[in-house]
Amino acid sequence: MTALGLEEIQRHNTNDDIWIILHGVVYNVSKYLENHPGGPELLLEVAGQDATKFFEEALHSEDARDILPRLKVGNVEGYRRLDEVSDSILIVGAQAAAKRASPANVVILVAAPLVVATFLGYHGDELQSLRSALAQALTDAHPLWFSGVILLILCLAGLGTWASYIIYVDYGDLKKFPSHIRIE
Numbered sequence: 501m502t503a504l505g506l507e508e509i510q511r512h513n514t515n516d517d518i519w520i521i522l523h524g525v526v527y528n529v530s531k532y533l534e535n536h537p538g539g540p541e542l543l544l545e546v547a548g549q550d551a552t553k554f555f556e557e558a559l560h561s562e563d564a565r566d567i568l569p570r571l572k573v574g575n576v577e578g579y580r581r582l583d584e585v586s587d588s589i590l591i592v593g594a595q596a597a598a599k600r601a602s603p604a605n606v607v608i609l610v611a612a613p614l615v616v617a618t619f620l621g622y623h624g625d626e627l628q629s630l631r632s633a634l635a636q637a638l639t640d641a642h643p644l645w646f647s648g649v650i651l652l653i654l655c656l657a658g659l660g661t662w663a664s665y666i667i668y669v670d671y672g673d674l675k676k677f678p679s680h681i682r683i684e
């Protein structure tokens with residue numbers, strides 16, 4: 501597909517010859533002008549310019565986006581979308597933990613198992629009886645499967661939290677709006 505320079509794109513800004521840029525792609529809307537449900541004026545106003553912001557602000561439907569390919573004339577030369585530059589990356593292991601390593605998180609992560617281990621060490625016996633009492637109470641109050649489900653949910657939640665320290669999805673710049681090229 502043709503790479504088009506900004507100067508050339510900007511020249512297509514007359515009533516019967518209109519190019520616009522959307523997300524780094526150049527579209528010839530000259531013939532579409534009269535069919536545009538938003539009216540021809542809006543397209544005329546952005547003739548020869550990057551209309552991405554306005555296009556997205558008008559919350560165009562999928563149907564509207566489906567029209568785009570047949571109007572395409574090329575790409576803006578040198579244009580790089582931020583969200584194409586850095587795709588989401590799955591980071592696993594120590595690097596992932598480092599990504600989440602705020603002082604508070606580290607304290608919680610290190611301290612939590614220590615506290616639990618210490619507690620278990622000092623109060624092993626009491627804990628044993630507490631656990632059986634609790635199990636008994638739960639069994640009395642509810643069928644056994646109910647306690648099992650609750651326990652499973654708690655375990656999964658715990659595992660999930662730990663997993664989030666090991667697996668980290670870096671969405672890069674995906675959440676940012678693509679950089680716009682403006683022709684002044």
Ligand code: HEM
Pocket residue numbers: 520527529532536537538539542543546551554555558559560561562563564565567568571
């Ligand atoms: C080639 C580019 C464009 C195409 C194919 C297109 C297509 C459409 C279509 C099909 C609709 C009907 C609603 C929908 O399905 O979303 C629409 C509505 C609209 N468009 Fe566009 N559009 C384009 C560019 C633009 C630009 C650059 C602007 C603003 C500068 C714009 C502003 C609007 C507005 C404000 C509406 C809403 C009209 C209303 O609800 O009364 N459009 N467009």
